[in-house]
Amino acid sequence: MLGKNKIKFIRSLEMKKFRSESGCFLAEGNKLVSDILPYFDCELLVARTSWIAAQGNINSRELIEAEGSDIKRASLLKTPQDVLAVFRLPSYNIEMKSLQDELSLVIDGVQTPGNLGTIVRIADWFGIRTVVCSPDSADVFSPKTVQATMGAIARVKVIYTDLPEFLDSFSNTVPVYGAFLEGKNIYREELTSNGLIVIGNEGNGIRDEVAKRITNRLHIPSFPPDNETGESLNVAAATAIICAEYRRREIM
Amino acid sequence: MLGKNKIKFIRSLEMKKFRSESGCFLAEGNKLVSDILPYFDCELLVARTSWIAAQGNINSRELIEAEGSDIKRASLLKTPQDVLAVFRLPSYNIEMKSLQDELSLVIDGVQTPGNLGTIVRIADWFGIRTVVCSPDSADVFSPKTVQATMGAIARVKVIYTDLPEFLDSFSNTVPVYGAFLEGKNIYREELTSNGLIVIGNEGNGIRDEVAKRITNRLHIPSFPPDNETGESLNVAAATAIICAEYRRREIM
DSSP states (O other): OOOHHHHHHHHHTTSHHHHHHHTEEEEESHHHHHHHTTTSOEEEEEEOHHHHHHSSOOOEEEEEEOOHHHHHHHOOSSSOOSEEEEEEOOOOOOOHHHHHHSEEEEEEOOOOHHHHHHHHHHHHHTTOOEEEEOTTSOOTTSHHHHHHTTTGGGTSEEEEOOHHHHHHTTTTOSOEEEEEEEEEEGGGSOOOSSEEEEEEBTTTBSOHHHHTTOSEEEEOOOSSTTOOOOSOOOHHHHHHHHHHHHHHHHHO | OOOHHHHHHHHHTTSHHHHHHHTEEEEESHHHHHHHTTTSOEEEEEEOHHHHHHSSOOOEEEEEEOOHHHHHHHOOSSSOOSEEEEEEOOOOOOOHHHHHHSEEEEEEOOOOHHHHHHHHHHHHHTTOOEEEEOTTSOOTTSHHHHHHHTTGGGTSEEEEOOHHHHHHTTTTOSOEEEEEEEEEEGGGSOOOSSEEEEEEBTTTBSOHHHHTTOSEEEEOOOSSTTOOOOSOOOHHHHHHHHHHHHHHHHHO
C-alpha cells in the first residue's frame, strides 16, 4: 500500500533540497528503472503487479505493489508508467589516474536539465566515463535530467566540484580543450585520446576563470565558412560533434 | 493599447488549429524578434517603448507600444521579454533543382519541439537550406519550436509533405541517406555533397515505408566499438554528428 507520506516523499524528490536531505533521487519508467536498477542502491520501488512479475529478482530495500492510480499520484510525469523507484545518490571520488589517462567532459554551468541529460547520454555513447560539473550546473539527479539521460546516468560518473581548483589539480599534465567561437578549426588540430573537454553555458559560454585554464581552443566550423548563420550551435549538439570527432580519430 | 481580444488572439497561436486558421505564428524575445523581423511578414508587433526606440525602422502592419504587464498577459513564456510579434506563416515551394544539387534534411516524425528546433538550428549552422518533414512531425511554427530555433527558422525553409511521395519524386536521382543502428560506419562511407539525409523519430526511428526508399544506410559508431552503451543517441545529437561529418569532408 502506497500511503500519503510515501507519495509526499517521492514527489519531494523533484527539489534538490529534499534530494540532498534524504540522499535519494527518483527515476520513473519501465525501461529506465530496469536499466539502472543493477547499478544503484534502491530504497523503494513502486510498481504494478505485472511489471514486478516480468522482472527477475528485484533488489530493493522496500517493494510496493500499486495500482496505476496510486503510481499516478506519486509520479512527476505527465504520462506515468508502471514503475517508479527511489535510489540512493551515489558518491563518487575524483580519480586522478583515470582522468589523466582517459577522455572526460567538464561542464561549466550548463543550465537546462534536458541539455545536461543529453550530454551524459552522448558521453555514454562515446565511452566517456566521467563528467565533472561546476556546482551551478543543472543537477543530474533532478528527475527531468535522470529521464533525459535514458539510463546513461548509471554508466557515467557525474561529479560536482569547483572547476578552477579541479583544473589546477592536474598541474598541466593533461590537455584541457574547450569550444570557443574564436577557437581553431577542430578538424585541423591535434586531438589526444586523453584529456579534458570543457563545455560552456548555453548563453554565455565558458567563464573567464575556467577559460584561462584551457590549453587548446577549438571551434566547429560552420558551412560554408563564410555562411551567415546563427551565432552558435546548441550546447548538446556541439558536445556531440566534438566527442564524435575525438573518437573518429581513434577508430579510423 | 493591447486589448483583450488581441491578447486572446496572440495566446491562441500556441495551438496549431489557430495558427492554421489565422495563417500566423508567434515569436517572442528581444533577440529572436529582431533577428527574424527582416525575413517574415509581420502582422502585429507588441513591444515596450524602449525596445521600439532601440530599433531602426520596424516593418509591421500594426505596432503597439505596451507596458511590461501587458506583454506578460499576452506572453507564453515564463519570463516574458520586451517584445513579441505575430508573423504570417511563410509558404514555401518544393524546389527540386535545389534539392538535387544541395544537401537537405528529411525528418520522419520527430515529435519533440525542442528536438526539431535544435535540428533546424543545426541545419542553419551547416548551410542546409531545406528541411522536409513528414506531416506528423512537430510543427516548426509552434511557439516552443520557434524559440528553440534561435532565429534559424528565418534562414531554413521547413516544408511539410508526404515523405514516400516526396522521395519517389526524385526517381533515384539523388542519394538518400538514413541513420540506422545496423547501418554502415559513416566514417568509412562515401558521402556526397548533395542528397537527402533522413532522420527518424525519437523512439521508433525511420518508418518502414520511408526506410525502404533509403539508398545508403549509415551508422555513428559508439566507442569503443564493443562498448555497452545506451541503444541510441538523442536524435538532435545524431543529426549534429552526421551533418558535421558531411561538411568536414567538404572543407578538409
